[in-house]
Amino acid sequence: MTTTPIKELASGRHRLTIDVDDREREFWVYIPTQASQPEEGWPLVFVFHGGLSNAPTMVRFCEMNDYADSEGFVTVFPNGTGRLPTMKTWNAGMCCGYAQREDVNDVHFVQQLLNDIPQRVAIDPSRTYATGMSNGGMMSYLLGDKLSDRFAAIAPVGGTMGNPTCHPSRPVPLMHIHGTDDQFVRWEGGVGSRSKSKLNFHSVDHAMQNWIAANHAQTTPSVESLPGEVNDGTSIERFTYAANGENSAEVVLLKVHGGGHTWPGKESRLELLGPTTHNLDANQAIWEFFQRHRLPM
Template identity: 90%
Template structure:
C-alpha cells in the first residue's frame, strides 16, 4: 500500500471506508475537538463492538469518543462483517458468527487501518491501543497476540480469549474487565444462559493464565477492593500481576462483582445484558491504564 499522505482529517467525526480482501470495510474516526494534538502525534485507541452489533451502536454503548475528546486521543470504531448492516461480528478465533464462518481476515483489516490512518492525521506510533466489548474484547486479545509489535497495550471488556493459547512476539500490557454475573460470556467459561451463539467460551482464568505466562508477569497478584461509592449491588476487586523485570509486562484484572455483560459506568438500555456497575468508569480506567504504556522506540 502507498504511504503517500492524503488530505488531513479535521477535528470531529468521520465515516470512512477501506478495501480489505475484496470487501469494502467501514470505520468511524473521532478526532478531538477540545484537546490539542500532542507534539508527537495523537494517541490512538481502537474500540471494537460486540457480536451482532456494529460500530455506531458501540459509539453509543460506551461513549469512549466523548471521553477521548477531552482526554486527548483519537478513537477508531471499526465495523465487523455480516449480512445485515446492524449485526456484525469479528473473526477472533472460536468466535463469532459470519466473520468466523467466512474466515474473514480481521487482523489484516486492522493492519490496513494502521497503514492508512497515519496518512490522514499525525499518530504517535508508540501509543496505539485496543479495547472492545465481548466479541470485540476477543478481537483485542487477538490483536495483542498477532500484532504485539504495533499495540502498546490492550484492554478487553466482557470478552475472553478466542484462541486456546497465545504467543505474542513481546510482552503486551493487558487489563481485562469482566462481570461475575455475565450471562453471555460467563466468568467461569462455558455456555452462558443468554448466549446467542451457544459457544463454549474460555473462562477469565484461562485468559489470565495464558497472558501472565506470555507476559512473564508475577504469578501472585496484589489485590485491592475499590471503594463502593454507589450502592447498586456491585463492587470491584483489582488484581495486579506486576511486571517481573524489563522483559515483562503487567496483567491487570478488574473483577466486577454483580456486574453483567455491560460497559462499567455506562447504563445499558438492554435489561437482558444484566446489571451495570456505577462503581467503575471503564473509559477512565482503560485510558489511565493505556497512559502508563508505550511501545519501546
Template identity: 50%
Template sequence: MTAIQSVLFLLLLAPDPLGPGDHTRTLTVGNIERSYIVHVPPNYDHDKSSPVVLVFHGGGANPQSMIRFSGMNAKSDEAGFIAVYPAGTGRFEKLLTFNGGNCCGYAMRNKVDDVEFTSQLLDDLATVVNVDEKRVFATGMSNGGIITYRLASELSERIAAIAPVGGPMGTQTCNPKRPVPVIHFHGTDDENAPFKGGKGKGVSGTDFYSVEHSINAWVKANGCNEEPVVTKQQPKIDDGTSIIRKTYGDGKDGAEVVLIEIVGGGHTWPGGPSRVRFLGKTTKNISANDAMWKFFQKHPMN
C-alpha cells in the same frame, strides 16, 4: 517528470488530513470492503502525534451502537486521544462480528482476517491523522474484547496494550512478539460470556474460554508474577456491585496484567451510559474508560 513535479503529484494524490469531528473511512481488504469511524477530538493538532484507541463493537452490533454503548467519544474529547471504531462483517449492515478465533458468527464462519484488516486500517489511518505509533491501544466489548486479545497475540508489534471488556480470549494460546500489557474488565454475573467459561445465553453458541484462562495465558506470556496483588474497592454507589482489582506485576519490559472483577456485574460496560436490563447490572463503581486510559498512559510501547 522532475523531482519537484513528482512531489507535487504525490501531494495531490494524498488524502486531506482529518480535522475534529467524526469521519467514516473505507478500504478493501481481501476483496471485502471494510469501514471504520474516526473520532478526532476538538483539541487535535495535526502537527503533533496523537495516541489512538481502537474500540471494537460486540457481536451483532456496529460502530454507531458502540459509540453510544461505551461513551468513549467523551473520554476522547477529555483526554485528547483519537477514538477509532472498526466495523466487523456480516450478512446484515448493522449486525456485524469479528473473527476472534472461537467467536463469532459470520466473521468466524467465513474466516475473515480481522488481524489484517486492523493492520491495514492503521496504515490508512496514518495517512489522514498524525498517529503516535508507540501509543496505539485496543479495547472492545464481548466479541470486540475477544478480537483485542487476538490482536495482542498476532499484531503485538503495533498494539501497545489492550483492555477487553466482557470478552475472554478466543484462542487456546497466545504468542505475542513482545509483552503486551492487559487490563481485563468482567462481571462475575455475566451470563453471555460467563466468567468461568462455557456457553452463555447469547445467540452465538460459543463455548467461551474462562476469564482465568485468559489471565493465566497473558501472565505467562508477559512473564508476570503468578500471584496477584488483590485490592478490594469499597463501593461508592449502592448498585449491587463491587470491585476487586487483581494486579499481576513485574512482567518483561514493565508489562503487567490486571483483572478488574466486577462482583455482581453483567455483560455490560463499567460506568457506561448504556443500561440494557437483559445484559445484567452496569456498575457505577468504576469507569472502564477512566481506568483503561490511565492504564494505557502507563504502558506505551517500548
C-alpha cells in the same frame, strides 16, 4: 487502498472506508475537538463492537469518543462483517458468527487500518491501543497476540480469549474487565444462559493464566478492593500481576462483582445484558491504564 492527506481530516467524526481482501470495510474515526494535538502526534485507541452489533452502536454503548474528546486521543471504531448492516461480528478465534464462518481476516483488516490512519491524521506510533466489548474484547486479545509489535497495550471488556493459547512476540500489557454475573460470556467459561452463539467460551482464568505466562508477569497478584461510590449491588476488586523485571509486562484484572455483560459506568439500554456497575468508569480506567504504556521504538 484509498488515502486522504492529513490536512483534509479535521477535528470531529469521520465515516471512512477501505478496501481489504476484496471487501469494502467501514470504520469511524473521532478526532478530538476540545484537546490540542500533542507534538508527537495523537494516541490512537481502537474500540471494537460486540457480536451482532456494529460500530455506531458501540459508539453509543461506551461513549469512549466523548471521553477521548476531552482527554486527547483519537478513537477508531471499526466495523466487523455480516449479512445485515446492524449485525456484524469479528473473526477472533472460536468466535463469532459470519466473520468466523467466512474466515474473514480481521487481523489483516486492522493491519491495513494501522497503515492507513497515519496517512489521514498525525498519530504517535508508540501509543496505539485496543479495547472492545464481548466479541470485540476477544478481537483485542487476538490483536495483542498477533500484532504485539503494533499495540502498546490492550484492555478487553466482557470478552475472553478466543484461542486456546497465545504467543505474542513481546509482552503486551493487559487489563481485563469482566462482570461475575455475565450471562453471555460467563466468568467461569462455558455456555452462557443468554448467549446467542451457544459457544463454549474460555473462562476469565484461562485468559489470565495464558497472558501471565506470555508476559512473564508475577504469578501472585496484589489484590485491592476499590471504594464503592454507589450502592448498586456491585463492587470492584483489582488483581495486579506486576511486571517481573525486563522483558515482562503487567496483567491487571478488574473483577466486577455483580456486574453483567455491560460497559462499567455506562447504563445499558438492554436489561437482558444484566446489571451495570457505577462503581467503575471503564473509559477512565482503560485510558489511565493505556497512559502507563508505550511501545519501545
